[in-house]
Amino acid sequence: MFCEECKGKPATVHLTQVFNGQKIESHLCEECASQKSGFIFDSVNKFSIPNLLGGMFGANYSMQNVSTISIPSKCPNCGMRFIDIRQVGKLGCSECYKVYEQELEAPLRRIHGNSQHLGKIPVRGGEKVLIRKQIEVLKNKLQEAVKEEKYEKAAEIRDQVKQMENKLS
C-alpha cells in the first residue's frame, strides 16, 4: 500500500481518527504523517525523554471528544504550538497551561494519576485561591449554624461570605 498523500512511498502509518462518531482511516508514509499530524517519527532517537513525554501529549487521537475541542493554533504569550510541546515534551510558559488546559488534562492524568493540585499555595499569586478556600470553609460553617438553628450567627457568616466574594470580583 502506498501513502495516500505523496503516493510515492509505502504507507507505514495507519491512523484511525473518530470525528463525531465517524471513523476516518488514513494510510500515510512517515514523512507525510509527521507533517500532517505533528506525530513524532524520529526513528533515530525514538526513546529520548522529550519524545516519550511528547508521546504522552500525543495520544489524544481517537478519543470521542476530539472533534469538540478546537486546539488553539499557538500560545499568544510565547508562541509555542501544541505540536511543539509534543515534540520537546516541555511547555513554553505559564500561559501555555491556560491555553492548552483541555489538551493537558489527559497527559497530566497519565503522568501523575491526577490533574488537580494539592499542597502549597503562594501568598501573592494565590490570593484569590486562598480567599476561595476561606469562602468554602465559611460556607461549611454557615450550614452548620443553620442546622443548629443559630440564625444570628448564620447571618453574620453570610455577610462575611458576601464580603469575600466581592473581593474576588
Place this chain on the structure above:
Amino acid sequence: MSINDVLNSSYIKWMDSEEGNRDIVISSRVRLARNLNKIPFPHLLDQANGEKCLEQIRDAWKKSSGSVLSSMDMVTFDQLSALDRQIFAEKHLSSPMYAASNSSLRAILVNDNGSLSAMVNEEDHLRIQCLLPGLQLGECYSRVQELDDEFEQKLDYAFDENRGYLTSCPTNVGTGMRASVMLHLPAIQMTGQLNQILQNIGQLGLAVRGLYGEGSEPVGNFFQISNQITLGQAEEDICNYLQTITEQLVEQESLLRERLQTDMKYQLEDKIGRAYGILSNARVITSDEALTLFSAVRLGVDLRILKGISLFSLNELMVAVRPAHLQKRGGREMDTVERDIKRAEVIKEKLTFVQ
C-alpha cells in the same frame, strides 16, 4: 563561607554524618521548581527575557529582608570556570547537565555551608534545594519552604489554582517538589535482593537513580530514591511517604547486615579488609573502582570492623575523587590517566591520615 570557600574546600554540609541512621542514609534533599509568571521557560529564553528573569531573581536576592536569602551568595555561570561549575555539580549543588554551559543568564546561589542552594535558568527559572546529612526530609522541606517564601515576597511566581506551580516539564507541575534520599545498601546487594527491592520501589511510584541523579548509573551500592508524582499530593505527604519507604529500606539493610555479620563473618571481613588494602595501596584507580571499594570500606566503618575512619572523611572522599575536584586540587587540567593517578594519591593521603 562564601562561594569561593564552597568551591575551594571539599567540605559541604551534607557530609556531616555521624549518628543515627546516617550510616545508611547518606543525605536527604528537597528541591522546588519555580517559574516566573508569563516569562517564557528557560528552553525558550532569548537574551532579553533571560536577562529580565535573572534580574528579577537577582533583585529579589539583593533586596531581600529575609534572613535566609540575604545570607546567600550569588554568581553567574560566565563568572565561573568550567571546572568550578563542575565542582558545584559534583557537590550536588547544581545539576550536572547544565555544568557545561557558561551562559551569563545562568546563575547559582549558595548559603554559607552549602545546605541551601538555588539555580537560575536551568530547566526552570528557579530551582531551590536543601541538602542535609542523614534522613532529614522534614527538616529539608521546612528549610526550603522558608527560602521559597522569602523569594516569593519579591517574585511573581507562575501558579495556577488547578495545576499548582507551573513548570516547564509537566512531570514537575503541582508542588514542583522532588524529595530524594541518598542510600548506601551494600548488604541488600550482597544478599541478592537488590533487583527485587528496586523493582518494588518503582511500583510504589518512586524513582531509583545513581549518585548523580537523572541519567547516572548506580555505582558502589549508592542509590538515590525520589518521588515521581508532583501533582495531586501535598508536600508533607510526599515527604512522609518517602520517609516511610526509606525507613523500611534502612530496617531491611540493617537486618541483612546483622545476618551477614553472624553468618558470613570471615567473608565479610575479608571483603572489607581487601577493599581497604587496595584503596590504601593503589597507585592508579578509576572512579568506578574507587566508589565500589568505598562501599565496602564504608560498610566496614559502619559495622566497626574498620576503626579510625570517620564517615565524614568517607563522604568527603566520595566527592574529592571526582574529576573536577581532583583537577582543582592538582591546580591544572588532567586527562583520565593523570586523574586516576591523582585519585589514588588523594585516597591514600586521606585514608592513612585518619588511621
